[in-house]
Amino acid sequence: MTSYLLRGVSLLGATPRDLVIADGRISDKPDAEEIIDADGLVALPGLVDLHTHLREPGREDAETVETGSRSAALGGYTAVFAMANTSPVADTAGVVEQVWRLGREAGLVDVQPIGAVTVGLAGKQLAELGAMATSAANVRIFSDDGHCVADPRLMRRALEYVKAFDGIIAQHAEEPRLTEGAQMHEGEVSTRLGLTGWPAVAEEAIIARDVLLAEHVGSRLHVCHVSTAGSVEVLRQAKARGVRVTAEVTPHHLLLTDELAASYDPVYKVNPPLRTASDVEALRAALVEGVIDIVATDHAPHAVEDKECEWAYARPGMVGLETALPVVLSVLGEQWDLIAERMSRTPARIAGLTGHGTGLAVGDPANLTLVDPSARRVVDPAELASRSRNTPYAGTTLPGRIVATFLRGEPTVLDGKAVK
Ligand SMILES: NC(=O)N[C@@H](CC(=O)O)C(=O)O
Numbered sequence: 001m002t003s004y005l006l007r008g009v010s011l012l013g014a015t016p017r018d019l020v021i022a023d024g025r026i027s028d029k030p031d032a033e034e035i036i037d038a039d040g041l042v043a044l045p046g047l048v049d050l051h052t053h054l055r056e057p058g059r060e061d062a063e064t065v066e067t068g069s070r071s072a073a074l075g076g077y078t079a080v081f082a083m084a085n086t087s088p089v090a091d092t093a094g095v096v097e098q099v100w101r102l103g104r105e106a107g108l109v110d111v112q113p114i115g116a117v118t119v120g121l122a123g124k125q126l127a128e129l130g131a132m133a134t135s136a137a138n139v140r141i142f143s144d145d146g147h148c149v150a151d152p153r154l155m156r157r158a159l160e161y162v163k164a165f166d167g168i169i170a171q172h173a174e175e176p177r178l179t180e181g182a183q184m185h186e187g188e189v190s191t192r193l194g195l196t197g198w199p200a201v202a203e204e205a206i207i208a209r210d211v212l213l214a215e216h217v218g219s220r221l222h223v224c225h226v227s228t229a230g231s232v233e234v235l236r237q238a239k240a241r242g243v244r245v246t247a248e249v250t251p252h253h254l255l256l257t258d259e260l261a262a263s264y265d266p267v268y269k270v271n272p273p274l275r276t277a278s279d280v281e282a283l284r285a286a287l288v289e290g291v292i293d294i295v296a297t298d299h300a301p302h303a304v305e306d307k308e309c310e311w312a313y314a315r316p317g318m319v320g321l322e323t324a325l326p327v328v329l330s331v332l333g334e335q336w337d338l339i340a341e342r343m344s345r346t347p348a349r350i351a352g353l354t355g356h357g358t359g360l361a362v363g364d365p366a367n368l369t370l371v372d373p374s375a376r377r378v379v380d381p382a383e384l385a386s387r388s389r390n391t392p393y394a395g396t397t398l399p400g401r402i403v404a405t406f407l408r409g410e411p412t413v414l415d416g417k418a419v420k
């Protein structure tokens, strides 16, 4: 295993120093076989994404575990959690083990499968949560993401079931009766465009219900892709009462608004939908404050025929792994410790993922990423490593370039390029 000396690297913005990586760990050895000039680069613990769609098995034309892993590594990630809405659905030990094994074979990031809460994501009966938890994939997070676990009795039972092993139910909060036929955020813009709206209350009502259920059961709830100011207030109250709830926000909900739907370009169609400028403002404040715990990408690759069509027929979702850190940098500025907290340490802690999200101290596993904060890049969809091109940032200039990523001391990205 090659050892590396990162010359003049800044740990989270601190005074530049040399950092040695040897035998897969941060080392106190004085030198190394390879020297990397890290002048002007900032080291962050490798990013951890709790919400990635990898599309394998079933839609390998949109993404595979390998292409998604490469996209993740290029974005500075060393671990991603793969959502269960594949085909077949990841609702058995067999499928989660398959995804886990494919991740290990690709060897670019640690791929941790999320198991479905209900069989086939159909919301009717609980999936084999226990079998997935005891499988080689060691599943601790369960989600029907893409669908809401709308039945309150099933949600209660799922929370009760995972409590035994301190598991988490990650909810896609969308009351389906309030979003029938919805195409975008319900508000001024949807009225002007004549598109059916997805009201904020469809999200807020489910979060309010679920924090009460989680409180009642004493179990852990995680709220996926929080998108409204009202949701932030529900979470704030629940946390103040001591409910075991955590929440994520996506980079796109921190930057983009529903005004973009006026272009009718389906690249801006996503669930939950892009909201208003005042929601964006509330989400940013909640992330800084910690009412929202983490940033998660909701990387949702889609094939051209599912995206480049009429708005009403397009699938919702955007790719996000390769632009997440630049978007967050543009939103938060160079608050490196906060970025490390929200994109690496806290997601690792929520998931109970050891070896990731560390302090980059001597002896820690060398899972880290090097960023050039002074670089600015124009996003070109053709340059993405993801198999899909549905980025809302085409032609946008974003700050920060991910120069290198290390997974247990092995580079997965060097000089901004994937190593394999
Ligand atoms: N976010 C999306 O718009 N789409 C996701 C599902 C989801 O996260 O809800 C997908 O799987 O495409």
Ligand SMILES: [Zn+2]
Binding pocket: 145, 146, 147, 172, 224, 225, 271, 272
């Ligand atoms: Zn979702």
